[in-house]
Amino acid sequence: MGKSSKFHLSEKQVGYLLIFPALLLIIAIAIWPVLYSFWLSLHDIRLNDPTKTEIHSNYGLDMERFVQTYPILNRVVTKETQEAKDPAVKSQLESIGGRVKEIKGFLSTDPAFAQRYEQVDELLFEFKPVTADLKFLDMNTEMTEKVNQVLAGLETEVQDLGAQKALAKPDDLLGLVRGVKQSIIEPNYIGFSYYSSFLQDKRMWASLWNTLVFTVLSVAAELVLGLLIALLINKEFRGRGLIRASILIPWAIPTVISALMWRFLYDGQNGIVAYLFETFGFIADRALLLTTKEGAMFSVIFSDVWKTAPFMALLLFAGLQTIPQSLYEAASVDGATKIQQFFRITLPLLKSTIMVALVFRTLEAFRVFDLVYALTGGGPANSTETISILAYKTMFAQMNFGAGSALAVIVFLCVALISIGYIKLLGADLIGDNK
Amino acid sequence: MQKKAGPLFYVFLVVFVFVVMFPFLWVLLASLKPPGELFGANAFNFIIQNPTFDNYLRVFTQRPFGTYLWNSTVVATLTTVVSVIIASIAAYAIAWLNFRGKTIVLGLVLAVSMFPQIATISPIFMFLQSMGLTNSWLGLIIPYTTFALPLAIWNMTVFFRKIPYDLAEAAKIDGASIFQTMSKVFFPLAMPGIFTTAIIVFIAAWNEFLFALTINTEEAMKTVPVGIVMFQGQYTMPWGEISAAAIVVTIPLVIMVLLFQKRIVSGLTSGAVKE
Incomplete structure (x- = not known):
């Protein structure tokens, strides 16, 4: 055995080497999942809700969703403004349009956002899947609060306009505002609340x-x-x-x-x-x-x-x-x-x-x-x-x-x-x- | 062995075998019955008036049962090969080599064998989904192999320890390396133990349900247990077809049991009984 003289392993080393594959599998596919199950149980994870399919520890933006809905929202607001006959409605829609633009303005203060927006837009344009590393962008709390506030205001105003029958397609506009709102991801850590509710279930x-x-x-x-x-x-x-x-x-x-x-x-x-x-x-x-x-x-x-x-x-x-x-x-x-x-x-x-x-x-x-x-x-x-x-x-x-x-x-x-x-x-x- | 058995004992024996085998016999009868005899007035007849193979035919022609069988065979076979290889080298190390932490490894292995699989399913599912491995053979082979390892390692360690260590010493004196000792001296002697473990791992993989149910949901990738459970319609149970499918799955297992029963018994009891 020429080889054994080159790589001479002690009995101990061979022992560890031989149990390594088994140990690796058992740790990775049996022990780690149990620990991860526990970690998952502290979060609000729902596979049927796109903003909750995984653990989010920070506020974030679902780039794919945002890039898909935001430009359409922009376009629909502009169209509604052009079509509005009542001058009061027209000016309100202009103000709404201004605030919709503002949202991207806020977000673009983060240079990472501007760059990411381009990349994702390009991928979607070419019908390519958005990769996992591009999909979510972390946001700081301050920015999230600002954007959320603007969106909440827009939602009530659009709802009111819809109730007044002042819009051509009220459901479309409202749906788009909500769509953009849903692209904002909230941290879904909820502590032991599942356990405490199960104890009374x-x-x-x-x-x-x-x-x-x-x-x-x-x-x-x-x-x-x-x-x-x-x-x-x-x-x-x-x-x-x-x-x-x-x-x-x-x-x-x-x-x-x-x-x-x-x-x-x-x-x-x-x-x-x-x-x-x-x-x-x-x-x-x-x-x-x-x-x-x-x-x-x-x-x-x-x-x-x-x-x-x-x-x-x-x-x-x-x-x-x-x-x-x-x-x-x-x-x-x-x-x-x-x-x-x-x-x-x-x-x-x-x-x-x-x-x-x-x-x-x-x-x-x-x-x-x-x-x-x-x-x-x-x-x-x-x-x-x-x-x-x-x-x-x-x-x-x-x-x-x-x-x-x-x-x-x-x-x-x-x-x-x-x-x-x-x-x-x-x-x-x-x-x-x-x- | 104790005293000889009397005639009363043989009566007990016949009753016992009949009770245990009754569900199979009844399902076998059901699988040969036409729908008219399966339900209604004739449902409890032991004699079939018009036996038919229609149920078997329908299982293979109107359902992708052949695909299920193929998936189960591939997954169970590959799981057996991979886990027996990984487990036998680990068991060799634990039984024959000296290194620290052996007891801890063995304790860990025993603990993992008691893990409820439901507690691992959500992370494993999410992991396989992110790797694109759901609805694939590999997606089942990975968890099956992992959960077969504890029992396989445990069984083979028990078996390997019975192989006389003197042989290894002799080989060492003759100048054999550890790997030569393993391949030339050890494995030929260990073959019966490895074979026994392989049968048990194969049966466990063939029968597994929870992972198969959650990971492979596409019709073309389902295994037999999941496929048969999904035979049921929303309001009806096609009992004739289910019976036929159950018999088709049971026959290879019965043959395996008849051929290897002594080995299976020794494999199942070696961990539990101290001699």
């Missing part, structure tokens, strides 16, 4: 409660059922492969697909499971499953248990197999009953496996999204809306990224709290690696 608390109910009930049912299945299959029998496969298949299929399958089975008219539940008397009417609050929550939990209890059984079964058989033999020689054996041998020796499975399942259940999205969509009447679903709806249905990020941060904090709780409770059992 019934829907948020309801979604948190739904998440909690889902997590506790489904994880508890999965643990009990999983343990039962694991104990039952912990013997010698034919057809192990079949059992293993039937355990793995529900785990392997996409959650949304299993959710859709269950939605079909629960269907109030043609669903076989709803029909069977009705026949066996579990429910009074088969339409109740997906249309009532309790029915819908039960349906979601039942589907989750179907998908995950076998998986839980798999983990616990692996744990059971590490318990030495000799312990049970010794116990039965000493006359211990099966139940005593379970509580004195199986449970204590299985504890660490149970705990690891419990931690991962709790955290996974708490962030449930796919299942609810495809099965109930959060309904009926938001009765199965979990906190992740609410965060998603706020972000991508309302396009309110600030508020949605605040909810996402709340999910993160809850997950962190649960993890800390488990770590406190279990200590070394959990973290201790296999070395």
Whole structure:
């Protein structure tokens, strides 16, 4: 190896080199976004409002919008002035025209504005996209206040003129004044106001409660059922492969697909499971499953248990197999009953496996999204809306990224709290690696 | 292993397998039913009077289901390749090399595996949008790879530690460099662990929903899970087609599970069970 003599790296350096790509990705695409989510949640960000699509820490001017609307405003004011018949209106429009020109005059005192205006104008003329570095121009507070004041005055005057029916196209003029006004960007830092309003928001608390109910009930049912299945299959029998496969298949299929399958089975008219539940008397009417609050929550939990209890059984079964058989033999020689054996041998020796499975399942259940999205969509009447679903709806249905990020941060904090709780409770059992 | 199983046990076994597999069996039946038997009086019949492949035909001819399958295959395959490469060299370093901060890295990896993805979605979405990567394969591969890494690193570290270190020492004495030790001694032995991890990463990427739902919204770039969920009309659920599509997606997974079940089980349980 000629190369290694040239670049001789110590074991330590190679170590850092090898973990670097993984670490880089994890920091850039997993850790940084969480921190940035928090930062976003302190701002009024809405993807459906062009002046609020990103964080603005200062007053600024949306150059693209300004260059597009300002010249037209200028032209329309001039045209209205020429067409005005009433001399009083004419002179008022002349004064308006003067103030419209004044706006650009103010702004042009900043040499950066004048230059930027030319550049953006040229790009728009050539139908080229305005690049991100040209789009926004910072403005100082004084200038912003001045321009805002002028624009506010113009808006009321144009509105009055419109009401007097003195203008040829009152809506056009008013729209243009407002358009120029909207090109002024205000800082959208709003501090913790999303958090304080969410703390009083019934829907948020309801979604948190739904998440909690889902997590506790489904994880508890999965643990009990999983343990039962694991104990039952912990013997010698034919057809192990079949059992293993039937355990793995529900785990392997996409959650949304299993959710859709269950939605079909629960269907109030043609669903076989709803029909069977009705026949066996579990429910009074088969339409109740997906249309009532309790029915819908039960349906979601039942589907989750179907998908995950076998998986839980798999983990616990692996744990059971590490318990030495000799312990049970010794116990039965000493006359211990099966139940005593379970509580004195199986449970204590299985504890660490149970705990690891419990931690991962709790955290996974708490962030449930796919299942609810495809099965109930959060309904009926938001009765199965979990906190992740609410965060998603706020972000991508309302396009309110600030508020949605605040909810996402709340999910993160809850997950962190649960993890800390488990770590406190279990200590070394959990973290201790296999070395 | 304990005592032999009695006949009652086999009854339990049959019931268990039937209950677990029932939704699939029913959906398989539904996918072969004509609309007249899917709804109404015949909806609960186990026997299909006029079985038909129409639903399968419609899924592939009247919906871009082939495109969804192709997108899912490409994204899941590339995610698997990239994340297995990155994770295996990182796991090699953590398991076999001596350097400070290993425990911190491993702790960080474990913590990240518990991150709720919803808490990362808005910045990732805005970042991908600004890079022009929404509605592209890469736009999914980047987050998928990142979120596959923690589990992959964790699993492979556990596996790699079981490979006898003596072999590396012997190689070192024979004058092999670290990279030679890695490629000639280590990776051949580590292949089973890497393969197991690859299967699990592939399944996770194939099944992912939240990122796919938000990042690739164009019809031509959707993956299978998102595509199937969007089958539903505003007022109707085309259950026949949904069933057919669900079966098409499930079959490759069932084959994979049947072929590699032992490996998958060992991969899933290695992190959770201490020996």
